[in-house]
Amino acid sequence: MKNFKTRNFGKFRLADDEALDIAGMGDINLRTFAGIIWTLKDVRYIPRLKRMLISMGMLDVQGYRVTRDGQWKVVKGNLVVARDWKKGTLYMVELPAEEVNSFSDDVGHSSTLWHQRLGHMSEKGMKILVSKGKIPKLKEVEVGFCEPCVFGK
Structure with a gap:
């Protein structure tokens, strides 16, 4: 987180x-x-809650559109950010546990942070900088979904 x-x-x-x-x-x-990195903002940490729930109201506040017609879809602009199928009476999304951020003091090594610091540079450009040793301690470049980049195009 x-x-x-x-x-x-x-x-x-x-x-x-x-x-x-x-x-x-x-x-x-x-x-x-x-393979898109989807950032959910203002997520509540509830230690005793066994499942991760996504608030449709919070998605709406953050500018996402949610459709539920047998398939659950979260859309921002023209981009489908997440989707999955209805299971019983619940709309669920299956995500591998390792994909959920853990608490991290690794902030200086984040591709997303460097992407923002470099004025929303492309992954290709960032990989060139990493190969030349210009971004210290950044091992992998993987930016994923960037809302300002999508809206800037």
Whole structure:
């Protein structure tokens, strides 16, 4: 999780009315079906919650459009950011556990951060800089979905 803030952010109520503490908030990156890195902002950290839930209201606030017609789709502009099928009465998205960010002090080694620092440079350009040793400690270049780049085109 990036930009993580800890404090008491209140309670999250389950369907059975059990209240769970919201212990923190931050941004999280997920890799989608298409290999896109999808950044969810202001994600609540609820230690006792066993599943990751995505708030349709928060997606709406952040400018995403969600369609649910047997297939769950999250769209920003003309780009399908995430999708999956309806399973029973729930719309779910399957993501490998290793794709969810862990808490990281590795911020200086992030491709996305360097992409932003370099004025939204292309992956190709960044790979050239890495091969010449111009970006210290960056081992791999993988930028993924970048909202400003999409809207700038």
